[in-house]
Amino acid sequence: MAKPQLDHKVFWPAFIVIFGLSLALLLNREAGAKIVDAALAWSTYKLDWLFQMGTFLVFVFLIWIAFGRYGNVKLGGPDDKPEFSTLSWIAMLFCAGIGSSLIYWAVAEPLYYLQGPPFGIAKGSSEAYQWALTYGMFHWGFSAWALYAIPSLPIAYAYYVRKDPQLRASTACRPILGNMVDGWMGKVIDILVMFGIVGGFGTSLGLGVPLLAKAASTLLGIPQSMGLNFAILAIWTIIFGFSVYTGLYKGIKRLSDINVYLALALLVVILAVGPTFFILSVFTDSVGVLFNNFFRMSFYTDPIVKSGFPQAWTVFYWAWWIALAPYMGLFVARISKGRTLKQLIIAEVLWGTLGDWAFFGVFGGYTLHLEFDKILPAGQILSEDGGPAAIIAVINSLPMSQVILVLFLLLEFVFLATCLDSSAYVCASMATKQLNEDEQPARWNRIVWALALAAIGIAVLSLGGMNAIQTSSVVAAVPLVFVLLILTLSFMKMLKEDHGIQCSPKEITIQPSKNTNISAK
Numbered sequence: 047m048a049k050p051q052l053d054h055k056v057f058w059p060a061f062i063v064i065f066g067l068s069l070a071l072l073l074n075r076e077a078g079a080k081i082v083d084a085a086l087a088w089s090t091y092k093l094d095w096l097f098q099m100g101t102f103l104v105f106v107f108l109i110w111i112a113f114g115r116y117g118n119v120k121l122g123g124p125d126d127k128p129e130f131s132t133l134s135w136i137a138m139l140f141c142a143g144i145g146s147s148l149i150y151w152a153v154a155e156p157l158y159y160l161q162g163p164p165f166g167i168a169k170g171s172s173e174a175y176q177w178a179l180t181y182g183m184f185h186w187g188f189s190a191w192a193l194y195a196i197p198s199l200p201i202a203y204a205y206y207v208r209k210d211p212q213l214r215a216s217t218a219c220r221p222i223l224g225n226m227v228d229g230w231m232g233k234v235i236d237i238l239v240m241f242g243i244v245g246g247f248g249t250s251l252g253l254g255v256p257l258l259a260k261a262a263s264t265l266l267g268i269p270q271s272m273g274l275n276f277a278i279l280a281i282w283t284i285i286f287g288f289s290v291y292t293g294l295y296k297g298i299k300r301l302s303d304i305n306v307y308l309a310l311a312l313l314v315v316i317l318a319v320g321p322t323f324f325i326l327s328v329f330t331d332s333v334g335v336l337f338n339n340f341f342r343m344s345f346y347t348d349p350i351v352k353s354g355f356p357q358a359w360t361v362f363y364w365a366w367w368i369a370l371a372p373y374m375g376l377f378v379a380r381i382s383k384g385r386t387l388k389q390l391i392i393a394e395v396l397w398g399t400l401g402d403w404a405f406f407g408v409f410g411g412y413t414l415h416l417e418f419d420k421i422l423p424a425g426q427i428l429s430e431d432g433g434p435a436a437i438i439a440v441i442n443s444l445p446m447s448q449v450i451l452v453l454f455l456l457l458e459f460v461f462l463a464t465c466l467d468s469s470a471y472v473c474a475s476m477a478t479k480q481l482n483e484d485e486q487p488a489r490w491n492r493i494v495w496a497l498a499l500a501a502i503g504i505a506v507l508s509l510g511g512m513n514a515i516q517t518s519s520v521v522a523a524v525p526l527v528f529v530l531l532i533l534t535l536s537f538m539k540m541l542k543e544d545h546g547i548q549c550s551p552k553e554i555t556i557q558p559s560k561n562t563n564i565s566a567k
Contacts, residue, residue: 056236057477057491089365089524090357094347097364098356100527102344105192107534108391111199116541117388121379122206128384130299135385136393138302139378140401141461142468143194143370143394148186148402149458150257152409153440154433155182157425160417164346164355175418179332179410184343185363186402187336188395193367195394196530197375200537202382202390208540213380213475215239215372219532221539235529236476239372242526243469244499254462255279260434261455264442281459301464308457313408315453319445320412328414329407365523371530376472413440470495 111117120126128135156178163174164181197215204210204218216232223231258278263270317325336343346356382390416422422443428436444450473495474487 055233059233059237090361093524094357094361096527097361097368098345098347101189101193101364104196104530104534105189105395108192108195108395112388112391112395116545117386117391119203119387119541119545120207120384121202121382121386121390122384126206126384128382130381133306134299134303135381136397137306138299138381138468139374139394140398141302141305141464142377143191143374143398144186144402144461144465147254148405149409149454149461150254150433150437151182151186152405153413153424153437154428155185156406156410156414157417157428157436160425161429162355164353166351166353175414176331176335178414179328179406180335180339181343181359182406182410183332183336183403184340185360186406187399189344190363190367190402191395191398193364193371193530194374194378194398195391197372197533198378198382198390198394199375199387200533200540201375202379203537203540205379206383207544212479213376215376215476215529215533219529219536221536221543222532223536235532238525238529239376240473240476242369242371242523243373243473254458256432257434257437258455258458260438261441261451261458264438265448265451265455301460301467305457305460305464308453308460309405312450312453312457313404315446315450316408316412316444320408321415324415325408325411328411329403332407333403368523368526368530372526372533373469373472375533376475377468380472380475409440412444416440416443466496466499470499473498 130138159178159181160174161169163169163171163177165177167173167177197218200218201213201215204220205213210217210220214232214236216227216235219232219235220227226232227235255275255278259270259274262268262278263274268274343360346360348354348356378390378394385393413424417424422439424436424440427439438451441447441451441454470492471487474491477491477495478487
């Protein structure tokens with residue numbers, strides 16, 4: 047069997063654009079910062095309605111697919127079985143989707159909402175405390191994971207059912223764009239997807255590296271500096287570069303499994319040694335507030351008062367998830383052979399949400415306990431010294447803080463390594479001409495993309511500031527909104543062509559040789 051060949055028309059333009067932008071940001075930091083600010087303001091304030099309304103409609107669409115006539119359509123042929131156990135499958139898609147940023151925001155986000163609550167609520171008030179955990183759970187909940195799930199469906203369907211040999215977002219658009227996906231338009235779509243990947247992970251690196259540096263500085267007594275940040279990034283690159291080199295089955299799967307066990311251990315320890323009943327109570331109350339206000343939060347743009355809250359938070363989050371959505375679609379599609387559409391949607395939207403809520407419930411609930419009972423001025427530390435300092439201070443307030451800090455450090459490393467090696471694998475897959483179901487992209491190709499992600503991380507760290515971090519994902523998301531729309535329309539066209547308007551309640555598959563030959567299993 048011939049080895050997978052590099053697609054130079056995708057690889058080199060994407061490679062040059064990504065490294066060129068990284069170099070330009072490094073050499074022109076002041077001008078780059080101004081461009082970053084202007085792009086962020088335009089994207090969030092002019093397109094807030096698009097992000098809010100579009101995200102809600104995606105969530106509704108996925109519910110319709112999962113529990114409607116197409117829910118039991120199988121991703122694969124009649125005899126195709128899942129490649130991974132259900133636990134490993136869910137672990138891989140969860141770890142690939144959230145990275146180390148989840149721990150950062152699970153602590154920092156409730157504190158930010160205490161200082162700047164939504165809906166004109168007075169900061170630090172009892173009502174602000176009631177909303178503090180709720181909004182974080184909303185931003186990391188059903189709507190967010192729906193954005194991740196929406197591209198997974200057409201890409202997986204095109205790859206496993208239509209048997210397209212190219213694992214790309216562009217080829218999944220073929221039902222709408224036709225042969226244009228084989229020309230310049232297809233290349234533009236794939237390059238935009240890659241740009242979204244590095245932009246989205248620029249956000250993860252910009253948040254994760256300083257946090258890890260602060261944890262290492264506290265644990266080992268090393269002075270914190272930009273040099274330490276780069277050392278952390280270098281170690282990270284080696285870890286996830288090696289994982290990408292070993293491949294999907296050995297490296298990424300094993301890292302994901304380790305990640306889940308580390309995460310569960312950390313959550314159980316904090317829940318056990320912390321104020322257990324307060325954490326459970328505030329989590330339960332926050333779930334109730336979220337469900338009671340879900341529609342208001344989903345459409346909140348605040349055009350009259352103009353507080354900027356939905357633009358700075360919700361729109362930023364939806365853009366961040368959209369920037370990474372095609373990457374998640376490609377990765378989840380690759381690992382979802384033999385699953386039904388309903389299984390895929392539930393795995394992402396339900397289990398992904400519950401995983402995020404567990405972190406917000408435990409970390410966020412404990413942080414609110416410290417602030418509410420005036421045990422630790424976590425909010426003040428956040429304002430004066432930044433997010434990493436506040437998070438380490440929260441961890442240090444726990445019993446057995448040194449043990450928990452070591453566990454936290456390990457989890458942070460593995461979390462982002464798992465996320466980044468998945469993204470490097472996806473970029474390498476897209477830059478490969480043909481990739482059959484049992485093939486993987488060339489190892490050197492995977493390593494190159496691991497280094498590319500490290501380069502964008504250095505650029506974001508050098509620019510500094512939350513605006514630079516936010517803009518790397520928001521700006522990348524704007525053109526990808528239209529890519530997601532084309533993917534969704536293509537998906538519906540494929541379903542109607544292959545299944546008509548009725549499906550059996552049994553599991554539905556399509557014979558590989560003929561798209562119109564439906565067989566019930």
